[in-house]
Amino acid sequence: MQGSPGHDNGVEARTEILARSNTPHGEIALRRRGDVIELIVNGVFAMDSTQVTSEVDLADAAGERPGVVVVGGLGLGYTAARLLANGARFMHVVELARPLIDWAVAGVTEQLQLVAHDPRVRLHHADIAEWLPRREESFDAILLDVDNGPGFLIHDHNARVYAADWLASAVDRLAPGGVLVIWCESPSPDLALALAALGEVTERVVTVEREGRIFDYALYLLRRDDTS
Numbered sequence: 001m002q003g004s005p006g007h008d009n010g011v012e013a014r015t016e017i018l019a020r021s022n023t024p025h026g027e028i029a030l031r032r033r034g035d036v037i038e039l040i041v042n043g044v045f046a047m048d049s050t051q052v053t054s055e056v057d058l059a060d061a062a063g064e065r066p067g068v069v070v071v072g073g074l075g076l077g078y079t080a081a082r083l084l085a086n087g088a089r090f091m092h093v094v095e096l097a098r099p100l101i102d103w104a105v106a107g108v109t110e111q112l113q114l115v116a117h118d119p120r121v122r123l124h125h126a127d128i129a130e131w132l133p134r135r136e137e138s139f140d141a142i143l144l145d146v147d148n149g150p151g152f153l154i155h156d157h158n159a160r161v162y163a164a165d166w167l168a169s170a171v172d173r174l175a176p177g178g179v180l181v182i183w184c185e186s187p188s189p190d191l192a193l194a195l196a197a198l199g200e201v202t203e204r205v206v207t208v209e210r211e212g213r214i215f216d217y218a219l220y221l222l223r224r225d226d227t228s
């Protein structure tokens with residue numbers, strides 16, 4: 001989630017609703033403003049396509065030749081598309097909003113269509129908090145970008161994916177040497193602490209400029225021991 005809606009060079013472009021739907025988890029919508037695509041989640045601005053460095057960095061954190069990857073949160077598909085471009089072997093994309101999956105399959109945006117129709121991608125309509133602990137196999141990378149981070153939630157129920165017990169169950173699903181990477185809209189000492197109890201954590205701050213404002217997004221990476 002990125003924090004503020006975009007405008008075109010200071011001139012507000014006309015907003016076109018590409019698709020919108022009410023879900024049990026609130027309104028979801030895709031909008032176009034000039035060349036920019038915006039995603040609305042639970043009725044609030046979640047992200048747009050103007051500045052996606054941190055979404056791409058999240059994908060790159062899975063390594064140069066990603067194996068089998070779980071992506072929590074389809075969004076506009078930037079993380080997933082980058083993983084495909086990086087040569088990911090297979091990807092489970094878990095998305096809470098059913099309409100977003102349908103729009104991806106229908107090709108409402110080019111990027112979502114690319115992700116939805118790649119044979120290496122399986123789209124799951126599910127809450128990652130419930131989907132991941134139910135899996136029996138292990139994954140080379142688990143990448144989470146479902147909310148802003150523990151301190152500033154769009155969906156209150158997402159608090160559980162930042163909680164110590166859920167994080168431990170996610171690490172259990174990693175193959176030896178695998179990585180869990182979590183996107184946050186700002187550095188979160190609480191999350192860093194919870195992850196540090198499970199292994200060695202790296203914090204990477206990704207500073208981006210959007211509409212003349214500076215944002216310090218953060219990625220938290222935990223690598224499972226090679227030998228465990």
Ligand SMILES: C[S@@+](CC[C@H](N)C(=O)[O-])C[C@H]1O[C@@H](n2cnc3c(N)ncnc32)[C@H](O)[C@@H]1O
Pocket residue numbers: 001002041046047055056072073074075076077078079080094095096097100126127128129145146147155158
């Ligand atoms: C900010 S977007 C992800 C952006 C994505 N990284 C990209 O590159 O476009 C967050 C997505 O997570 C989804 N989401 C929110 N809570 C979720 C949950 N508990 N499980 C799965 N998906 C969730 C939202 O519907 C939204 O599509």
